[in-house]
Amino acid sequence: MNTFSMTGRVALVTGASRGLGLAMATSLAEAGALVVLNGRHEPALVEQADALRARGLKADVAVFDVADATAGQAAIDSVVKKHGRLDVLIANAGTTVRAPIEDWKATDWDAIQGTNLRAPFLLAQRASHYMKKQQHGRIIFTTSITGIQGRATIHAYVSSKAGLAGLARSLSAELGEHGITVNSIAPGYFETELNAPLLADKAFVDRIAGRTAVKRWGKPAELGGAALFLASDAGAYVTGQQIVVDGGLTTSL
Numbered sequence: 001m002n003t004f005s006m007t008g009r010v011a012l013v014t015g016a017s018r019g020l021g022l023a024m025a026t027s028l029a030e031a032g033a034l035v036v037l038n039g040r041h042e043p044a045l046v047e048q049a050d051a052l053r054a055r056g057l058k059a060d061v062a063v064f065d066v067a068d069a070t071a072g073q074a075a076i077d078s079v080v081k082k083h084g085r086l087d088v089l090i091a092n093a094g095t096t097v098r099a100p101i102e103d104w105k106a107t108d109w110d111a112i113q114g115t116n117l118r119a120p121f122l123l124a125q126r127a128s129h130y131m132k133k134q135q136h137g138r139i140i141f142t143t144s145i146t147g148i149q150g151r152a153t154i155h156a157y158v159s160s161k162a163g164l165a166g167l168a169r170s171l172s173a174e175l176g177e178h179g180i181t182v183n184s185i186a187p188g189y190f191e192t193e194l195n196a197p198l199l200a201d202k203a204f205v206d207r208i209a210g211r212t213a214v215k216r217w218g219k220p221a222e223l224g225g226a227a228l229f230l231a232s233d234a235g236a237y238v239t240g241q242q243i244v245v246d247g248g249l250t251t252s253l
């Protein structure tokens, strides 16, 4: 028996038109899941879903802004209506603003908390409604090593990601008896569009690479294994955890 098989499973991945969300969705689709890709821009999602289908994999799209709670909950309802179930929610979409403390605006703070922390909670709330009926579910949040270690200027981001790891623990405590696990994955530094401003700074790129044990940045596909482990039967007894995937950045001096 292949405990990593996702055949017959349905997964919704937010922020999956590119970057880490797309990589995690691809990993689940390659293991047999039907993956529903979310983002705010339909053409990019359709292009990625078509690319997966062209490889014989199963994919659909759900266009909505995760900050819009009503739209998110309606999207979950419609995934279940269309595909009959929802086994996996990967609440991955996230955003940041970089500014010294004196320049931070309350509106930016609220917007980041809304996308990074409030939205995953409300999506998990709706998803768990269906997962409880199935007595099976996997909820996975994308956090960040900055939620563990802290980093100047990205205050709302760091606090939202630290909060999200806590939320995975509180949800796991409540939902475990229904066959639902809740975990988070904390990536280190990966080569994605979110990090474009950082990737443009060669000194920073080299400094981060030098601080990892493996001496390089992560490639998005390298997050897929952790997502598949947590989403599949292989991870059935793992819950409330935050799995760090950072090439050893936080474990080496």
Ligand SMILES: NC(=O)c1ccc[n+]([C@@H]2O[C@H](COP(=O)([O-])OP(=O)(O)OC[C@H]3O[C@@H](n4cnc5c(N)ncnc54)[C@H](OP(=O)(O)O)[C@@H]3O)[C@@H](O)[C@H]2O)c1
Pocket: 014, 015, 016, 017, 018, 019, 020, 021, 038, 039, 040, 041, 044, 064, 065, 066, 067, 092, 093, 094, 095, 115, 142, 143, 144, 145, 186, 187, 188, 189, 190, 191, 192, 193, 194, 195
């Ligand atoms: N890259 C890293 O090194 C790293 C490290 C630690 C944690 N993370 C976390 O990993 C997650 C993904 O990051 P990434 O690097 O893959 O980012 P990315 O390359 O910028 O991709 C972000 C994805 O999220 C979608 N998105 C953004 N805001 C959204 C919203 N409000 N509603 C729905 N979709 C939205 C984007 O599509 P649209 O713009 O079309 O909506 C896109 O598909 C984030 O939570 C981030 O904080 C990343």
